[in-house]
Amino acid sequence: MAGPGRGTGSGDATYRALVRPLLIPSWLVIGILMVLPVALMAVYSFLTKEFRGGVIWDFTLAAYDQFFLDRGLFGDEPPRIEWTYITIFWRSIWQAVLATLLCLLIGFPTAWFIATRPARTRGIWLFLVTIPYWVNLLIRTVSLRFLLRDQGPMNEALMSLGLISSPISIINTNLAVQIGLFYSYLPFMVLPIYAAVERYNFALSEAAADLYASRWATLREIVLPVVKPGIIAGCILVFIPSLGAFLAPDLLGGAKTFMIGSLIDEQFRGSQGNWPFGAAVAMILMTLVLIVLLVYARAQGRAPR
Amino acid sequence: MKGVRHYPGFLPLTILCLVVLYTPLIVVAVYSFNASTSITSWGGFSLRWYGEVFTGREAARFGQAAWNSITIALMAATTATVIATAAALAMVRGGPFRGRQASFALINLPLMVPEIVIAVATLIFFSTIGLRTGYLTILLAHITFCIPFAYLPIAARLEGIEGTYEQAARDLYATRAQAFRLILLPLMMPGVISGWLLAFIISLDDFIITNFVKGAGMETLPTAIFGSVKQGIKPNIMAISTLMLLVSVLFVTAAYLINRKGRQSP
Numbered sequence: 001m002a003g004p005g006r007g008t009g010s011g012d013a014t015y016r017a018l019v020r021p022l023l024i025p026s027w028l029v030i031g032i033l034m035v036l037p038v039a040l041m042a043v044y045s046f047l048t049k050e051f052r053g054g055v056i057w058d059f060t061l062a063a064y065d066q067f068f069l070d071r072g073l074f075g076d077e078p079p080r081i082e083w084t085y086i087t088i089f090w091r092s093i094w095q096a097v098l099a100t101l102l103c104l105l106i107g108f109p110t111a112w113f114i115a116t117r118p119a120r121t122r123g124i125w126l127f128l129v130t131i132p133y134w135v136n137l138l139i140r141t142v143s144l145r146f147l148l149r150d151q152g153p154m155n156e157a158l159m160s161l162g163l164i165s166s167p168i169s170i171i172n173t174n175l176a177v178q179i180g181l182f183y184s185y186l187p188f189m190v191l192p193i194y195a196a197v198e199r200y201n202f203a204l205s206e207a208a209a210d211l212y213a214s215r216w217a218t219l220r221e222i223v224l225p226v227v228k229p230g231i232i233a234g235c236i237l238v239f240i241p242s243l244g245a246f247l248a249p250d251l252l253g254g255a256k257t258f259m260i261g262s263l264i265d266e267q268f269r270g271s272q273g274n275w276p277f278g279a280a281v282a283m284i285l286m287t288l289v290l291i292v293l294l295v296y297a298r299a300q301g302r303a304p305r
Numbered sequence: 306m307k308g309v310r311h312y313p314g315f316l317p318l319t320i321l322c323l324v325v326l327y328t329p330l331i332v333v334a335v336y337s338f339n340a341s342t343s344i345t346s347w348g349g350f351s352l353r354w355y356g357e358v359f360t361g362r363e364a365a366r367f368g369q370a371a372w373n374s375i376t377i378a379l380m381a382a383t384t385a386t387v388i389a390t391a392a393a394l395a396m397v398r399g400g401p402f403r404g405r406q407a408s409f410a411l412i413n414l415p416l417m418v419p420e421i422v423i424a425v426a427t428l429i430f431f432s433t434i435g436l437r438t439g440y441l442t443i444l445l446a447h448i449t450f451c452i453p454f455a456y457l458p459i460a461a462r463l464e465g466i467e468g469t470y471e472q473a474a475r476d477l478y479a480t481r482a483q484a485f486r487l488i489l490l491p492l493m494m495p496g497v498i499s500g501w502l503l504a505f506i507i508s509l510d511d512f513i514i515t516n517f518v519k520g521a522g523m524e525t526l527p528t529a530i531f532g533s534v535k536q537g538i539k540p541n542i543m544a545i546s547t548l549m550l551l552v553s554v555l556f557v558t559a560a561y562l563i564n565r566k567g568r569q570s571p
Contacts, residue, residue, distance in 0.1 A: 012468075012472075012475075013400075015398070015471075015481060016398065016399050016400040016402075018481065019394045019395050019398045019399050020395050020399040020402055021395070022391035022392065022394050022395040022399075023391070023392050023395040023396070023399075023408050025387075025388045025391055025392070026388050026389070026391070026392040026408070026411070026412055026452060026456075027408070027411060029388060029448060029449055029452065030411050030412065030414060030415070030449060030452060031411070033427070033430070033445055033446070033448075033449040034414055034415060034418075034423065034426070034427075034449050035411070035414070036430065037423075037426035037427050037429060037430035038418070038422070038423075038426045040426065040429050040430050040433060041422075041425055041426040041429050044429050054432065106318055106321060106322045106325070107322070109312070109314065109315040109318035109319060109322075110315075110318060110319040110322040112312065112315055113315045113316060113318070113319040114319070116310035116311070123565075125319075127561060128323060129322070129323070129326070130557065130561075131553075131554060131557060132326040132327070132330070134503070134506055134510075134553050134556075134557045135330065135510075135550055135553045135554070136509075136510040136512075136527060136546075136549055136550075136553060137510065137512065138510070138512045138527045138530060138531060139330075139333075139530070139546045139549055139550060140329065140330065142333075142530070142534050142538060142542070142546060143329035143330050143332065143333040143546065144329045145534075145538065146329070146332065146333055146336070146344070146538050146543070147328065147329045147332050147333075151345045152345075153332050153336070156345075182325075183325055183326070183329070186322065186325065186326060187326070190322070202309055202310060205309035205310075206309050208309075209309050215309075215312060218309065219312065240417075240419060241419065241420070243419065244419030244420065244421045244422065246420075246421055246513055247512065247513070251534065260421075261421050261513075264421050264425060265421070268425065268428060268517065275429070278425060279425060279429065282421065282422045282425045282426070285419060285421070285422060286418065286419070286422050289417075289418070289419055289422075293417065
């Protein structure tokens, strides 16, 4: 990145020292309005809940206890593992993994296809994939719900084509949430893989072909290892928002498709809420995300340059 | 011989990808022109739901929500762009310095943390310092998460401008301030504008964080739409959605064209 003279004002040390303080506003804003709040959220997860929402400043492990342990209806039984919330997490992780794989399955060929177009048309293809990325996720999810409804356009089209005789119910199932996550985050998969394929040196594929490697063997043995950083970046960009998704499970799913996002949201709604518990669930979610990011950073560090 | 770039089946999958991405949006846009009151059957072409958006029963509620959304997006995008431009100058023109990596991570932090976590943390923060949730809290939250979206195109643009331009101006006896105002700022303008446009769209579109910090009685367009959709998708919602879709497409197209034009000129 740092070529000679680039980005340095040609070695003017005074200039460099002059512009560095310009970082201060961004430190202040993000520090006060994001880092501090997250730290405060960690503190809240150890506080006592107040019954009308909010907290009492008494430190306790109650929120985490509620998450992991079942002490019976009156809290006097020997603790057993509480499966309710672990199940919700497990379902969310599973849904996010499936969404990631599905996005990869469609996203990789799309990224490859676009990156191998002539320069003239490549921009247009890329632009077509980028637009949905910038369209309001709420509107996209509502649109999908409209399309998939029992009496919706998709069922009508399938019935008028004679492919099905009665509407298929997709809304309020795990499948609908799955489709929603896949549809929501598909552009997040295509863009980083595209960036990696665009930098790929096709002479490598030609060399493999000269040595009688089949197309698919070349893809598996040469292309995939080289563009792996792009693939991993795409998977992270799909996995993380899928894990904490709120709109897809809320608008497309039902009671049986409850995910982490809905669980957290519920704790902050009205007087039924439990702020410390919500903060604790958010902390556990953030810990999961942090683990994923650390694994990613290590994989990037190991990747051949 | 189609060469090593061709893989059979990749074109159909690409088309499938685009069909998946666009079908729901196109279907809703088409149905927003439906004359029928029922959302299920097609009753011919009509603009009545667009009229309903501006004059109908819910017009005042959505009008107020749209006003909130637009004013917040204008202020949040502008503030975030100023902060991001300053940060980009320091990061790209500041040379190597201690804390550069950490600053980069900090600026991009809003992209790394799941939205729902940011939402919870921000609500807790405002509640602790005793700031009543409402217009101001939405604005503050939006400024924060807009910063990385404005930062990325600005920094990318700035990295493509060699220091020699400013150096030449300095050699011709321009002061540092003049070199910045007359040379660097015009050159980085395309990046600044596309950063602003993207930040504006991101602010206009946000639902999850806004929903947490908006407080009772305060609505932006997405939260108003969400509230309505909970009672079923009505045709006027489809008209509003189509209008918002159009705004997004226009803004992103503008950002794309400005960035491309800027890339060709210097």
